Amino acid sequence: MLVPLTAEEGSSRPWALLEMQGELERKDGGSLEEAFDVGTLSVSSSGSVLLTIGYHQLEGKRVELKKPFAVLDRTSSEEGGSTGFKVIGVVREKILFKARPRALITKPGGK
Template sequence: MTIIVKLVDEGAEAWGIVELQGDLESREGGTLQSKFVGDLHYTVQGGIPTLIIGHHILYGKSVSMEKPFAVLEKQHYCTEQGVKQTKYVAKAFVKKKLIFKVRPKPIIANVSQ
C-alpha cells in the first residue's frame, strides 16, 4: 500500500511516501483509498516519525530516496486548431520515504479506579 503525505521540510512543502511492513485492512472491507487511516506525528526530540492507527503506535524513520518520484497530473486541452491534446504537469516531487518496519505496539491507557 502506498500512502502519499505532504511534509514540511525546512520551511518548504515536500511530499513523502509512507512504507509499512504488512497489510492494512478495513473492518468494513473494501479499499482504504481516500479514507482516514491514522495520525502521523514527529517526536520533539530526534524528529522520529510516529504513526498512530487505532489503538496501535508505530515508530519509524525518515529516509531520502535515491531516485525521487514525480507526482503528475493529467490535463486535457484543445489546440487552436481544435485538436484535443493531453499533457502531464509535474505537481510535486517525492524525495522522502517514511519507513515503519517495527511491529505496532498497543497503546494502553492508565485508568484510575
Template sequence: MQIRVKCSCGQGNCPEWAIVELQGMVEAQPSFKGQLQNLEIGQLCRPSAQENYTFTVGYHELTGSKVPLKKPLLVLKKMSHMEADQSSDLKSSRVELEVIGIIRHRILFKTRPKALISRPQPVVKERVSVQGSIVPNQLA
C-alpha cells in the first residue's frame, strides 16, 4: 500500500509545534474523564527573552527549558479518499498524509513542582469598647 505525504503550507512555511515533556502524570478529575479534548490544564509562559519556561498547574509551578530534538518530527493528518473504479464495481481507498506541522524542540520540565502558597492577609481584630460598640484595632 502506498501512502502519499503532501505539504500544502509550502517549503519551510509549516507551523512550528513543540513537545511539552513532564515528569510524572497529569490526571484529570473524574468529572472530566470523557471530555479531555480542549481541556485547559494550566498556563505555559516564557517570562523573559531567554529559553526558560514556567508552567502553572493549579497551585504548582514548574520551571523548564527549551531543548532541540536530534531529529525533527512531523505532525500528520490522515486523509482517506474512496474511489470508484469504472471498469468494475470495486471501490478502492487511497490514503494520504498531510503535513500540518513540524516539531523541532521540546520544552522539558525535569524538576519537581514548586508549591505556590500566598501569604495570608493580616487579620483585623476587633475589640469591644466600654459602651458596647465594636471598634477595629489599629495595626502598627
C-alpha cells in the first residue's frame, strides 16, 4: 500500500529522543499523552546532559542514531477518505540516561 508523505516547510528544527530506564509517572495521576512540564533539561559545553525532575537529577549523554527516523502526523482527506502522513520532524540523536537518578534533597537524619 502506498501512503503519500509530505514535508512541513521549515521543519529543520532538531528533534531528539529521550531514553530512560524505568517508568515516568505523573503525581496527579493524569496520562502522559497530555502536554505537561516534565522537568528541566540542560546541556553543558562538555556534552553531558542533566535532566532535573522534581527532587531527582539524571545525568546522560547525547548519542547519534545509526539510522535517523521521521516523526509523522496523520492527515486525512475529507473527500476521498484517504489517509496520508506529513513529516513534521526527523530524529537524528537520542539522549541516553543509563544511571539511576540522584536525589537532590535528603531527609534529615534524626532519631
